[in-house]
Structures are given as C-alpha cells and as structure tokens.
Amino acid sequence: MFYIIGLGLSDEKDITLRGLEAIKRSTRVYLEAYTSILMVEKDRLEALYERPLILADREMVETQSDEILARADTEDISLLVVGDPFGATTHTDILLRARALKIPTRVIHNASIMNAIGACGLQLYNFGQTVSLVFFTDTWKPDSFYDRVKENVDLGMHTLVLLDIKVKEQSEENLARGRKIYEPPRYMSIPTAVAQLIETEKTRNEGILSPNSTLAIALSRVGGGEQECIVAGTLKELLNRPAESYGQPLHSLVIVGKRLHHLEVSYAEEFAVNQKSWRDTARDAYGCALE
C-alpha cells in the first residue's frame, strides 16, 4: 500500500493516530519538504514516529516517483506531507502514477490552511476561490491573481491569499555555472504581500482594494498554540507594522469580502490592530454594524 499522510499544520503532534499507525507499518517513509514548510525539525518527527525519514524534495517527488513507489505493491510505503495531501497537484500526480502501476493507495487526511483558516473568525462558506501571490521582481510582477480576487470581491466573498515561498533557489551565478548550491529559503512577509496588493491595485486601478477601507486578516502558524499569530486591520494598518510582528512563517492573508456578518466582525475584533478602526471600517465600508 502507498500512503500519503497529512501531517497537519504545526508540529509532530498534529499527526493522526491513523497516520502514525501507517508510518509504523511502513518499510520506507518519505518526508516531503517543499510544497509547504515544516514547523519542526526532522529529528523530532523521527523520534516520535520511531522511523528514519527520507527527505523528498520537489525534484525527487516529480521525477523519481517510481523510486518512491518501488515495492509499494507488496510493502507499506508512506509519503508524509505538511497539511493535507490534496493541497498540492504533485500529490495527485504521484497517486495517478501509483494507480497506473496498479499499486493500492490510501490518503490519510489532516487539517490544512484551506480549512484551518476558519481560525480567523470568518466563516468558511463565505470564502471564494483561493489565490497565490508570488514574489514580485523589478521586471516580473504577475498579476493574474487580481482577476480572481476581483471575482471574489464582486460577489462579496472572502479571499484566502497564500504567500510565496522560495526554497532551493539558485543564485544567477550558481545557476549559470551549474552549481547546485541553494539560497536560504525565503518566505513572503505580510507587509510585502500587502504592498504587492496595493501596487497591483494602483496598476490595474479597478477599485477592488483600498488601503484604508479594505479589511484583511493575517495569520501565521495556525493551530500552533503559543506560536499562532492572527492580526486584523485595514490593508494600510497591516502594511505599516514590522514584518516580525506577524510571528514566524508561513503566513497567509485573508481579504475580507463584503458579505461580512456581524458575528465575524465580533470574533475577529480580538485580533484587530485597532479595535475601533476595525469596527468603524466594518460599519462604514462594509455596512456591517455591531449592536
């Protein structure tokens, strides 16, 4: 059996009992270390799971899937992924590959940012499509996300914005010389994300985002207990705080839609940079007054 097992969102204790049992039955256990980022060191996982973990990076999962799947027809093999297995298309690919090889597969689900985002107090059924925001460079500012945000905004839906991560990047020099030396990972910060949103609004100018009257909520380490950090405010309020004030990466951002409900305003108020400004903006820009 080939298992893909979700590890959840914060550390080694977020695995399910079902997932742990599958790991303990497995003869090889791969740990995928790229579609998202672990919040915990590999050795802590190994200590708890009582299994050595084989690191599987993007190259390996995409190009060496047959190696990962070897003998999975007769043995149990597990691939561990952060969040839920269906958060990334790569996992669909390897499941399709297993199916083609007639290897039985099983997915063990866990929390992912796609549902844990409810922690900010906004209701999941009021979310539209999810978008990804990549790092802008001086010459490359891909803005197709803006069209999707606009679709959500036009309907009054909230938008979950997933922020870019750069792992295993090579410098131009190393790339040119063919040296497999990688830069340290980079995570997009909340102020960078908000600055890119505002910059894109200036360029596209379709009036869907406003620094002073669009509300947003920043989240990091959702479900991570003490490490969890949730901050709510106008785009401008979020822009003007230091990146460090948003906790450790990964970060996500929610753009609040106009179908905002007063219960959502109440719940998220606890996270507001400025509670008065949060309430006032909800009332004036969203027509959502608290009693």
Add this chain to the structure above:
Amino acid sequence: MFYIIGLGLSDEKDITLRGLEAIKRSTRVYLEAYTSILMVEKDRLEALYERPLILADREMVETQSDEILARADTEDISLLVVGDPFGATTHTDILLRARALKIPTRVIHNASIMNAIGACGLQLYNFGQTVSLVFFTDTWKPDSFYDRVKENVDLGMHTLVLLDIKVKEQSEENLARGRKIYEPPRYMSIPTAVAQLIETEKTRNEGILSPNSTLAIALSRVGGGEQECIVAGTLKELLNRPAESYGQPLHSLVIVGKRLHHLEVSYAEEFAVNQKSWRDTARDAYGCALE
C-alpha cells in the same frame, strides 16, 4: 483551558496526538453530536480516549454553554466535534462566550469536508463558495442555494454542496403535544440531492445545470478507507443509481465547474459511472479534452 478538538472525518483513529493529549488532561470531555454525524459508536471513542464522554446536543451547546465552560478557567475541559472546529458557527459562539468569561481557549484542528473534498481529484483552489441543500417538502422548497451555485458556475468554479441531515426532529404530533420524542436521523441521499437540483433548475430555468451535460461527483466517508465511496458522472447518471450505491452517509456532492483541468478529468475518471461518458462530457460540455 477550554479546548475545542476536531475529530476528523471517519473514526476514533482520526484524532491527532495533540488532541488526544488534551483529552487525557481534561476533567470533563463533551462530545458534540449534531453539527455533523459520527461514523463510530461513542463507546469506541471512550475506549481509545480512556475518558467518559458527555454527549452534548445542539440544545446543550447553544443554551448551556456556561455549564460546559464551568471551571475551564482552572481545569482543562474539552469539547470534541466531528471534522474541524470551524465548520459550524456554534463553535464560534461558544469560543466568544469563553472569551467573555476570560477563559483561555485553544482550537485543535483536523481534516474537514472543506479540504478532504480534494479526494475527488478536483483542485481545492478551483472551488467557489460552499452551499447547503436542505430537504424539500411539498410546501417548502428553499432555493437560495441556486443563486450561489450560479455565481460559482458563472465563474467556472466547482461547488461543494453539503447535504441536509435531520437529527432530533419531532413529529408534528409529538411537537404539538410537547413530547420530547425524536424521529430517527435522516440523511439526504445523492439521488434526492440531484433530484432537488434538477427540480430547482426547472423552476428557476437560468440554464446553469443540465441533467446530461453537468458533471458532478458524489462522496461519502471521505478518508474512511474501505468505506470511502466516490462516484462521478452526469447529474442524470447520478440520479439514476440507487441511493445505497453511494455508501453510508454522510454524503457530499460536488458540481463540476467549467474551469475543469485535464488532470482533474484524469484523476476523477477512476470514479466515473461510465468512463466514456465522463470523458465525452468533459470534452463536449466543458471543452476539456484528454490527450
């Protein structure tokens, strides 16, 4: 500390290690038995968790939250919920109540249908808003869901449709006589859901759903291993199969949107009632041809 702990989607082994630790520290453990439905008997949960569970139904969580929260300022108290804690607004209510009482709270996340739905092969970021479908009666056929499905369909997004559950219903006679005698739980079946969708399309007639050219995917017991059942086809194909062929409740239904990707078609093909019809409809009605 007041914990709300997600149990995940299928049985007692879907709890996380973090959740199990919190339960074992708790002096009282409540099991919420209404926003969704457990796939497992209470005594199996109690055996694994080594704690007696106090059943908390809707009335109790909504009207007796202070009883549930009693002494949570000095002891650990847990409320267990199926799926993820943020799947239902009631949990937001009780967290707000705890906050008002200055009781520290912590949410322990888990998989919910909102992310596990990825098991059908459709990508999560291509889903629009989620809708709920309630049982129609002869005199009451609420169709506001249709407007929301239309919003998704117009954008080409997939729609997750959550199907109605009736628990703790009273017959008219028992209600009239004030007798707290409840009918057995009822779960909406896939054929009933599809029939209601088609009926609503006939009434509203805005051309967003078609028996022969709208594709949909039915899911039950996602993540439940052998019990998991996923069936894909046109609305008509799904309508014409017996309710029992869709596995045990709870059921969910996905209406496939036009932004369908060929990788999604390939993946879901395994679940098709008729693979040729699945491919042909994807090609002809969705413009999504497989190589």
